[in-house]
Amino acid sequence: MILRAAEHVFARAGFAGATMAEIAMRAGVPKSNLHYYFRTKQALYRAVLAHTLQLWLSEADVIRAELPPQVALEQYIRAKMRLSASHPDASRVFANELLHGAPEIGEVLRHALRELVSRKAAVVQQWIDRGQMAPVDPQHLFFTIWAATQTYADFESQVCAVLGISRLQPQDYAHATEHVVLMLLRGCGLAPVPLA
16 A cells, blocks of 8 residues: 555655655655655665566566477567556656666666576577577567666656547556557567467
């Protein structure tokens, strides 16, 4: 409840413009309770970033060498699209942090994220070496997946302006998901797994 309220406020006001009072009000808790769990605004901001990264990283567990690449990649892309739909504010906070040079989460990116991408890129390289998918740059494949999936949260205003709608609805995300899955899998020389 507190983290979701903080996501909302940080996404709209940024770190500098957000206040603990506004976050407490949005969460429906007294400000003193908020300070009990998070002594400073910076601590709460870091918790939002860490929670967001944890959500995203856990979805990469599906990328395993024993799975066919089209199954693993499709599941990962769909999971990332679900997170963009269910946690758009968290994605915007994270994007804003990156646009400012990642001052709060840079160390995590240079270590935990780099290690995870290195492991998962090795799996992609195994698939390529086995001839199971087209030769692509494994690390850049992840950048492309992140960009394609997170754009629907981070740049929702742009997407809505172009589509002539006020807000992305579940059917818009469903359509976008099918498009992103198809485009990314085709770029890897793969076909989506037929629905049963």
